[in-house]
Structures are given as structure tokens and as C-alpha cells.
Amino acid sequence: MIFDHPDFDAHEQVIFCNDPTVGLKAIIALHSTALGPAAGGCRMHPYESEDEALTDVLRLSKGMTYKNAVAGLPLGGGKCVIIADPNDPKKPDLLRAFAAHVQSLAGRYWTAIDIGVGPEDADILAEQCDYIFARASQYEPGFNPSEFTALGGFMGIKAVADTVFGRSDLKGLRVAVQGLGATGYALSEHLHKAGAELVVADVRQDAVDRLVSEFGATPADPNQIHAADVDIFAPCALGAGLNDQTIPEIKAKAICGLANNQLAEDRHGEALRQAGIAYVPDYVVNAGGMIGASTVIFTEPSRAASIKQIESLQPTIKDILIRAKREGKPSSAIADAMARAKIKPEGIT
Numbered sequence: 001m002i003f004d005h006p007d008f009d010a011h012e013q014v015i016f017c018n019d020p021t022v023g024l025k026a027i028i029a030l031h032s033t034a035l036g037p038a039a040g041g042c043r044m045h046p047y048e049s050e051d052e053a054l055t056d057v058l059r060l061s062k063g064m065t066y067k068n069a070v071a072g073l074p075l076g077g078g079k080c081v082i083i084a085d086p087n088d089p090k091k092p093d094l095l096r097a098f099a100a101h102v103q104s105l106a107g108r109y110w111t112a113i114d115i116g117v118g119p120e121d122a123d124i125l126a127e128q129c130d131y132i133f134a135r136a137s138q139y140e141p142g143f144n145p146s147e148f149t150a151l152g153g154f155m156g157i158k159a160v161a162d163t164v165f166g167r168s169d170l171k172g173l174r175v176a177v178q179g180l181g182a183t184g185y186a187l188s189e190h191l192h193k194a195g196a197e198l199v200v201a202d203v204r205q206d207a208v209d210r211l212v213s214e215f216g217a218t219p220a221d222p223n224q225i226h227a228a229d230v231d232i233f234a235p236c237a238l239g240a241g242l243n244d245q246t247i248p249e250i251k252a253k254a255i256c257g258l259a260n261n262q263l264a265e266d267r268h269g270e271a272l273r274q275a276g277i278a279y280v281p282d283y284v285v286n287a288g289g290m291i292g293a294s295t296v297i298f299t300e301p302s303r304a305a306s307i308k309q310i311e312s313l314q315p316t317i318k319d320i321l322i323r324a325k326r327e328g329k330p331s332s333a334i335a336d337a338m339a340r341a342k343i344k345p346e347g348i349t
């Protein structure tokens, strides 16, 4: 029963989408529309089971509510998962069939890119649906909305430099970047231009070589990058990297990176606080992609308007870090409380 599911959190609607003509199986979860239409990306993944897909969509949609709320967006939280292999040749047909389901919600839910669904796929969704953003055709050729996410990461590191290190510039600040893909590379580029020194790791040697040659980065062992002797650690690869094993080994005074779900468990927010490490909550700092791409829901696409909004992450992150220190609480708990206060203003139960 869905209402008893451990990850069910008073979601407003969970919709199971089926189209046997193309073999579509998908789930849309609208966690909250308290602040505006629910918004969050569309993931395509060959889940082992329907329960695994349901768990993912319930968690991800709640995360979007919190992310959009703290980012100050007039949007609620939702997410959808299509149970399929993104390399399936039927992908365009699956996307078109799925888009009709999103269209039937008449704007209660807007969707976009995520794992397995890129900006070109978003254009295919938009053939059947008016509620799609982060489409390739909305930007100049070659632009990847991950660059918005990376800009948000740069704002986060500037906030950390000021709040934790009392510095207005990044010159000589040492940052360890774990994962040099779309976000990690673009974040490293911002940091290099601002004069930071980079220590980098990736399981792909070509990605490391590129950073060494372009930005003079120092390579590190991917299994040890979290323990690098740096000022800031920036996880930009997989989730759950902040855990019982890694936290005691971290030498950085601050963590600010773009990977999702960095804390293996909620309690690791408190473990970081006790270790004296300032942690920028992942869903706050990686909201840049959502902030930048979602502007098209309300206005014509404008890169300048997106950048201006992403820059607003810097004061939000400073506020979270300062409050965490003042109140002696984990920054992750402060961010969650901020989100909940926006979704459910005081006095409303």
C-alpha cells in the first residue's frame, strides 16, 4: 500500500503511467504544490523492480520540494521516473507516450532533464506537452544546463571562502574536486579562473589529464581525494560519499560540492558538525541548474536572468552556515528547517 511506504511523506499525488502500445511504465510523484506548480526532472533508468522505481521517485520528489523552497523559487516539488533503459531504440516513442501523461496534468507538474534524459530528449517530450523546460532548443547550440549547476557551486565556494575563511577572493585557496564530469569540470574552470589551486580525481583518466593540462591541477587517487590536504572538498560524483569511514579522514575545513545525496545518512550532518567541518547542504548548492533552467517557465529564456538568480544562492548559503554555527546545529538540519518553514508558514498546521 503506497500510503504505508517508508518513503511516503504526505505526497499530494502519485500517478502510475502505462501505455502498452509502446511498453511505457512510468511514475510521477507530486510531493507538494504549496509554493507553485511541482517541478523536477524526468529520470529514465532500467530499475530492477517497480518498488525500486517507486522508492526513487518518492524520495526525489520530496527532495525537489526542499530544493525549490530553499532556492526561493515559486515552485513545488515533483519528479518522474520512466522504467526503461535510456539506450533503448524505442526511447523517443516512450518519451512521447510519457509526455501525454504530463500534459494531462495541465500544468500542475513541469518536468525537465535528469539521468537518462538530456536536453534533446526534453525537446521530444515538448512535442506532446506544454510543460517541459531545460530543452536544447531553448539555448544556443552546445549549451548544457549543467553549467548553471556549476555556477551555483562556484557561488557556494565563494560563500564558504567568506564565511569559513574570512576571504573575499579565492586566490590560492586549495579545493579538491571529486568527479570531473559535466558539473565537476565546469566548477573547476570557475575556480581556476578565480585563482584557486585544484586537486582532482576521477575514475576516468582522460578527465583527470584534461584538468592537469588545462588548469594545472594536481591529480589524486579517486579513493583518497576526500582526505586531500586542502581547504575545501567538493564532491561532484556519486552520492553517500560522506560516511562513517570518510568523515574522520577529511582534512578540509569545509565541504561544498554538487553531487546529490552526499550524506550517507542524515546523522552524518551532525558527524560533520562535531568534526568541525562546515558542510554546504547538497540540495541547496546544486540548485543552480533548477534555478537557471526553470526561468523559462515564467519568462522568455534569458541567460542573464538565469545567472542573476543563481547568484542569489550565495547569501542563502552564507545564512545557512552562519545559523548552523550560531545555533550549534548541523547545516543540513538548518536547511531542512528553512525549507519546511517556507512550505508550511508558521501558524498553518
Ligand code: NAD
Binding pocket: 145, 146, 147, 149, 178, 179, 180, 181, 182, 183, 184, 201, 202, 203, 204, 207, 222, 236, 237, 238, 239, 258, 259, 260, 286, 287, 289
Ligand atoms: P557526470 O556523469 O557528467 O560526471 C560524473 C563524473 O564522476 C564522471 O566523470 C565519472 O567518471 C566520475 N566518477 C564516478 N565515480 C567516481 C568516483 N568514485 N570517484 C571519482 N570520480 C567518479 O555527472 P554530473 O552531471 O557532473 O553530476 C555529478 C553529480 O552532481 C551527480 O551526483 C548528480 O546527481 C549531481 N547533480 C548534477 C546536476 C547537473 O546539472 N548535472 C544538477 C544537480 C545535481
